[in-house]
Amino acid sequence: LLTVRIVNILYRSNRLFIESVPLTIKEVFKVKRFVKKIGSTLLAVCFLLQALVVMPNAASDSNTAIENLRVEYTKNPMGLECDSPRFGWQMTNSSERNVEQKSYRIMVASSSQNLQNQEYDMWDSGKIDSGESVDISYEGKELEACKRYYWQVMVWDNKGGSISSTEEAYFETGLCDTGWDNAQWIQKNELDDGGITSYTIDLDFIIDSANAGIAFGAKDSNNFFMWQVNSYDFRASKAVYLRPHIKQSGNWTVLPPTSGGFGPEVNITSAIGYDSDNVIGKSVHMQIAVDNGVIKTYFNNSQEPVPTYNYGSVIPLEKIAFRHNTDHNATEIARYDNLVIKDKTGSILYENDFSDANSTGFVGGTWKDGMLQVGQQTTGEVFVLQETAVVTEGSSAPMLRKEFSCNSQIESARIYATAAGLYELYLNGKRVGEDYFNPGWTDYTKRLMYQTFDVTEYLQSGENVLAAILGKGWYCGNIAHVGENRYGTEPALMAKLVVNYTDGSTKTTVVTDNSWTCNTNGPITDNNFLDGEKYDASKEIPGWNAPGYVENSKWKPVKVTTAAKLKIADSPEAQIGETVQQVAELTVKAVTEPKSKAFIYDFGQNFAGVVKLELPASFTTTHKGVTIRLRHGEMLNDASGTGDD
Secondary structure (H helix, E strand, O other): OHHHHHHHHHHHHHHHHHHHOOOOHHHHHHHHHHHHHHHHHHHHHHHHHHHHOOOOOOOOOOOEEEEEEEEOOEOOOEEEOOOOOEEEEEEEEOOOOOOOEEEEEEEEEOOHHHHHOOOOOOEEOOOEEOOOOOOEEOOOOOOOOOOEEEEEEEEEEOOOOEEEOOOOOEEEEOOOOOOOOOOOEEEOOHHHOOOOOEEEEEEEEEEEEOEEEEEEEEEEOOEEEEEEEEOOOOHHHOOOEEEEEEEEOOEEEEOOHHHOOOOOOEEOHHHHOOOOOOOOOOEEEEEEEEEOOEEEEEEOOOOOOOOEEEOOOOOOOOEEEEEEEEEOOEEOEEEEEEEEEEEOOOOEEEEEOOOOOOOOOEEOOEEEOOEEEEOOOOOEEEEEEEOOOOOOOOOOOOEEEEEEEEOOOEEEEEEEEEEEOEEEEEEOOEEOOOEEOOOOOOOOOOOOEEEEEEOHHHOOOEEEEEEEEEEOHHHHOOEOOOEOOOOOOOOEEEEEEEEEEOOOOOOEEEEOOOOOEEEOOOOEEEEEOOOEEEEOHHHOOOOOOOOOOOOOOOOEEOEEEOHHHHOOOOOOEEOOOOOEEOOOOOOOOEEEEEEOOEEEEEOOOOOOOOOOOOOOHHHHHHOOOOOOOOOOOOOOOOOOOOOOO
C-alpha cells in the first residue's frame, strides 16, 4: 500500500510539473528519464521498508469481529430437518489488512443460559487448525425435534490473537420424525362455492370456414366445455351438426364419455335454417342455458332445445372462450358478436358487442367489422379466452379460521405451515412473520417446503384465533407460458400450532382439520402472478381473524382433502434457504398526468415488489365504488408518455 501511494504521488507531481512549466521535447524526455531513475530507487526503498516491518504479537486488533453467523446459510433458522447442520461465519476488520483465520472452535449448547455459563452440553469442537469458515458440519450429540440450540464460535487469527462471536446465534430443529399430529389438508368446500351455476349465454356467430367452437365454464385453456357447430365433417350429407365436447386437464372427450368418442351429435340443420353448403357467411343466434349440471342449447330464438344434456354435477360460469383449430384439412374460422351472459333471474352479468377495436375483452383473436374473429389459415389449435371471469359470490380468495383456548401461562409456541398455493397466516388479528409467497415454488409433485414461526408473543390467555388467506400462486395460478392450474385447481392449507406452558401441563395442539371454517366472499376477488390481484374494499370483513368475531351464514365448513388428490408430495420438507422478504422501501421519483385521471409514477429503477397505496378518507367517502387500476411495467409502450396500451 505504501509503495502504491508513493509512486502515485511521484507521477502526479511529474504531470503537474510538465503542465506548469513550458519544456522542449528534449527536456520532456530528460524529465521522464529522471522520473524513472527516481521511481526505481523509491520502489527499492519501499520494498526494504516493508521487509523491516515488525509484526506485533499482541492480541488481535479490537476492530476484528466475527459476524454474520449462519446455519444452513441462514441467520438463526427455524425448522431445520438435518442431522448435521452446517455452520458459517465471517471475520471482519475495519482498520487492518491481511488478517486471516488460522483456527476455529464451535460451541453448541441446549440453552442460552448454558452457552453463557460455557456449558457446551451439545458439542464443543475444540480448537481446529483450519481457515475454513463455511460448510462446517455439526458433529455433536443427536438433535431433538422442535428444539432451539444456541451456538458461538471462537477464531484465532494470524496475528496471534483470538476473537469470539458476540451476536446471539441459534438454530431450531423442525418436526423431523415427530409428524404433523393428524393435521390435514383443507380448502374451500366446492359445494358451498357460491359461484353462479345457473346462467344463460347468448351470442351471434358467423362461420367463415368449416366450424365454430364456443367454450364455457372455462377455468383455463385446458379445462372447459365446448359446443362445436360443425359443417365440415358432415358435408357429404349437407348437414350441420352440434358436437358437445369437454376438455379436462388438456384431454378431450366428446360427451358423453360412454359414447366411445362419438358423443350425442345432433343434426341442427333445420334448427339453424341452413345446410352445410349455405351456412358459411350466415349469422346464427345461439343460446346455451346452464342450470347447475343440465345444459340446453337453442338456435335462432327457438323454444325447443337441441339437445338437452345432463352432466351430473354443477358447472360454474367461469370464463367464455372461442376456439380455432386446423385438423384433417379443415380450418375452423368464425366471427362472434353480441355476447350476453345473464343469471337465472335474467340480470345481465356481462355483455360485449365488440364495438371497441382496442379492447375486445378477450386474449387473442382479431377485431373485424365490429366482431371478434377467431382463427386464420394456419395449423394447430388456438383458444381465445375471456380476459376476466364474471366475479361472483364465493369466488374470492379463501379465508380460513379456527378458534381455540389457552388456559395456562404460555412458555413458547410454534406454527408449522405450508400450502398448495400461497398462504398468509394470522394469529389474533396480527400477521404471522414477514414472508411473502410462502411456501415458495418447487416442483410440488416432488417437494413441498413448510415454514416454522415463533408465535409466542402473538398468543394470549383465553380465547385465540388462528386464521389464513390462501392464494393461487404457482400451484393453480397463471404462470409463465404454462397457464393456469399447473399442479391443481384450488389452493389448500396444512398447519400445526403447538403451545407449551410454563407449568409443564399438557401442551395445546391446533391442526388443520374439518373443524375449521371458510369464507370465500372476502375482498380479494381474484389473485394471480401474471394477471394481478383484484381487491374490493367493500367486501372487507373487520375482525374476521381475531377473537370476538361472530361468524355468519357465509362461513362454511372446509373441505378435507389429501396430498394425493392435490397431486403434491406426501410429506412436506423444512424450509431450505431464506424466504422472500422486504429489503427496502422505494419512493416515487416523478409523477405525471398525461391525460385526465391517468397518472404515471416513476420509481426510477427496476424492482420486484408491491405497491403501498394510501387514499385519504375524504376521497374514499366521496368516490365510493370507484375502480382504481394499477398497472406495472418497465417502460411505456409508446413515446408519447400517455400510458395507453
